[in-house]
Amino acid sequence: MPLVKSTIEPRHLCHTVLPRNIKNELECVTNISLANVIRQLSSLSKYAEDLFGELFNEAHSFSFRVNSLQERVDRLSVSVTQLDPKEEELSLQDITMRKAFRSSTIQDQQLFDRKSLPVPLQESLQTCEQPPPLNILSPYRDDGKEGLKFYTDPSYFFDLWREKMLQDTEDKRKERRKQKLQDPRMYDQVYRYLDLPGQLKAIDRPPESEKVPRQPHDRKKEWQKLALGAELAQDIQEDKHREANGSAGYHNNRTQLYMDQLDGPFSLAALPYSQMNELLNRTGDRMYSRPHDPPPLPPPGHSLGEIKPPSVISSSSGFSDSRPQSPARTAGLNSSTPPPPPPPLPPPPPPLPSTGLRGTPPPPIPPLPVQHQPPAIPPPPAPLQIAPGVLHPAPPPVAPPLHSSSPARLQHLLDKGQPGGSQLDGTILPPPPPPPPLPLPGARSSPPCLSGPPPMPAFPSAGAMASPPPHTKHDVVTKRHHPANLPPISDARSVLLEAIRKGIQLRKVEEQREQEAKHERVGNDVATILSRRIAVEYSDSEDESEFDEGDWME
Amino acid sequence: MAGQEDPVQREIHQDWANREYIEVITSSIKKIADFLNSFDMSCRSRLATLNEKLTALERRIEYIEARVSRRITVRCIVLSDLINFVFLSHGTFVKYI
Numbered sequence: 001m002p003l004v005k006s007t008i009e010p011r012h013l014c015h016t017v018l019p020r021n022i023k024n025e026l027e028c029v030t031n032i033s034l035a036n037v038i039r040q041l042s043s044l045s046k047y048a049e050d051l052f053g054e055l056f057n058e059a060h061s062f063s064f065r066v067n068s069l070q071e072r073v074d075r076l077s078v079s080v081t082q083l084d085p086k087e088e089e090l091s092l093q094d095i096t097m098r099k100a101f102r103s104s105t106i107q108d109q110q111l112f113d114r115k116s117l118p119v120p121l122q123e124s125l126q127t128c129e130q131p132p133p134l135n136i137l138s139p140y141r142d143d144g145k146e147g148l149k150f151y152t153d154p155s156y157f158f159d160l161w162r163e164k165m166l167q168d169t170e171d172k173r174k175e176r177r178k179q180k181l182q183d184p185r186m187y188d189q190v191y192r193y194l195d196l197p198g199q200l201k202a203i204d205r206p207p208e209s210e211k212v213p214r215q216p217h218d219r220k221k222e223w224q225k226l227a228l229g230a231e232l233a234q235d236i237q238e239d240k241h242r243e244a245n246g247s248a249g250y251h252n253n254r255t256q257l258y259m260d261q262l263d264g265p266f267s268l269a270a271l272p273y274s275q276m277n278e279l280l281n282r283t284g285d286r287m288y289s290r291p292h293d294p295p296p297l298p299p300p301g302h303s304l305g306e307i308k309p310p311s312v313i314s315s316s317s318g319f320s321d322s323r324p325q326s327p328a329r330t331a332g333l334n335s336s337t338p339p340p341p342p343p344p345l346p347p348p349p350p351p352l353p354s355t356g357l358r359g360t361p362p363p364p365i366p367p368l369p370v371q372h373q374p375p376a377i378p379p380p381p382a383p384l385q386i387a388p389g390v391l392h393p394a395p396p397p398v399a400p401p402l403h404s405s406s407p408a409r410l411q412h413l414l415d416k417g418q419p420g421g422s423q424l425d426g427t428i429l430p431p432p433p434p435p436p437p438l439p440l441p442g443a444r445s446s447p448p449c450l451s452g453p454p455p456m457p458a459f460p461s462a463g464a465m466a467s468p469p470p471h472t473k474h475d476v477v478t479k480r481h482h483p484a485n486l487p488p489i490s491d492a493r494s495v496l497l498e499a500i501r502k503g504i505q506l507r508k509v510e511e512q513r514e515q516e517a518k519h520e521r522v523g524n525d526v527a528t529i530l531s532r533r534i535a536v537e538y539s540d541s542e543d544e545s546e547f548d549e550g551d552w553m554e
Numbered sequence: 555m556a557g558q559e560d561p562v563q564r565e566i567h568q569d570w571a572n573r574e575y576i577e578v579i580t581s582s583i584k585k586i587a588d589f590l591n592s593f594d595m596s597c598r599s600r601l602a603t604l605n606e607k608l609t610a611l612e613r614r615i616e617y618i619e620a621r622v623s624r625r626i627t628v629r630c631i632v633l634s635d636l637i638n639f640v641f642l643s644h645g646t647f648v649k650y651i
Contacts, residue, residue: 008587013580026569033576040583048590055597062601065608072615073639079622105612 006050006120009043010036050120109525114154162529169533614639 013033022028110116117125134147141147149156618639 008583013576024565026565026572030569030572030576037576037579037583040580044583044587044590047587051590051594055594055601058598058601058605062604062608065612069608069611069615072619076615076618076622077640083622103616105609105616 003121005118006047006124007043008040008047010039013037013040047120050118054118110158165529165533172533611639 013036014029016032018025018028018032131148131152134151136147138145138147153159
């Protein structure tokens, strides 16, 4: 459907209500129509002005370009006449000492930015309803993000893409360094072990350029896989990837596994979401560098949750398949979060229907790594959700502040040896509480002074506000016992907890600083980002990366 | 009866004349709007073609500048390239400006 750019305003000339006490109605109608005709002419002239303005701007920019081209041609003609074929420089100097070619052509990028919106469309945008003024809350946020970005973020996809590109350049560089260290003849094995870039490229770029060196091995592998049977083929590949520490490769296989399982009407829903989630996993994983467990788990659960009953079975079967592998993986991986084995059970991403997760017997470990997905997930689930209300984009970003205090809180719970502790977690957390961002960041910011009591009173208040009444009573009653027990026991542990928290925060801050430094350097220049990534991918020379890095920065 | 019809008829006739007048005006407004739209489209397509040619020229000039500054090329090749440039560029400019 074409988007209407501008309209001539009074559409109907005489569809107006006539005033009552008029004797000559025909004349009245005529006069009204003529007045509307004049208004139409005025809006037509405004439309013409906009039109010619746009055309003029374009032509004006062309005139600049033409003039500069003319000057360059003149200069070139002059310099060519001055060329002397007898002046031959030494070829070695030519090759090594020359400054690298820097193109000064301007490439079109960010074409559909808000700034390039034509004037009539801007005006019609102004007449639209404004989003709620969530930015007034942003001074009160701890993480320094804008409040409105959790509701609507026009630059979300671009930021996502940019993160992904930057990460990929980093990955490629690391891979090259590893290749340098290893035997240069062992290319095939390197590609197999560091499986992630190859898998990623299958999505981003046409596969032919990367698949050429890999084909012979792939065919053998495929035949071997099929020889044992199609069902076992997936498992074998997964085991290999698990051994080789290809975590993203693992994810890709998981996505494939789930995509195979979800046949028929579900596959369409599963496909884009799993790919999106894979994209998000790439960024999410790097940002937090925590143990990743099946991030594809939530999306199939989510998309299935919209089409409920028969899918729960398949999702549960999927879960049961993953079950033996995930605990082993998380146990084996070095986790930076302090309590990976104790059941953290943070709020699962809200799109997940609680039945979907509770229906399967959940070991607590998979939901733990899931929680760092929510900050990246909120906008994609938003268009896909049906039942959940407006609050959902807000709660998932609550999850990170919740999460960092949740290990502390859970340590408390576990240290108390509360039998009801696990029950509490199970019952409190599934409804993600919107109010906690306010009390909990306050709690988190004061860990050096008071570790125990602030999280506890803050949490029961939040718990009281958010969770459904029966749970509230349970929570509040049991929670009120804690503050009494806290002061004597918590001292020794509080020191440890503070150290742990600081460790998490320090690491997060360092990573964030790295990321921010990179962002400041890169800016929003699509061309440089892409060119850098392509340079890293396609170049085979060994001295490319550092040299290029300095040059592209200018 | 005739007396009653006359002023009414006159009014109705007058009304019809007014309506025709308004109709003429509105149809010409529509023609103007149509003309503006088609002018816009054709102008944009021409500007886009021009943009393409400009970009191509710019790239070729960059290439030649790079080659000339390195002084590796043989002079006659560069000259012939330049001649092509100038010829083409003047051709396009005369056509569109």
